[in-house]
Amino acid sequence: MGDAGPPEIPSDRGSGMLVYLFRDESSRDMFAYSTDVTARNIPRTSASTQWSFVATENIQGLANFEEVNQRLSQQGFYIFRSSHAP
Secondary structure (H helix, E strand, O other): OOOOOOOOOOEOOOOEEEEEEEEEEEOEEEEEOOOOOOOOOOOOOOOOOOOOEEEEEOOOOOOOOOHHHHHHHHOOOEEEEOOOOO
């Protein structure tokens, strides 16, 4: 995975940090946050991975905000599993 430099993270006039949420269509519990609305920067997790846009989310209040923010700043994406859809 290449690094094209620090991504620009959309913001909502200082009220939080907005990123794009995607779900892997081939998995019920695989999600990713991305700074790219096209999801082109998110790697495939399997041969059948297809990232689909879910929503724009404010990640400022996440319990693991520091970890998520660091990954987004370094890689432009953060892949995670969730037992329930956001």
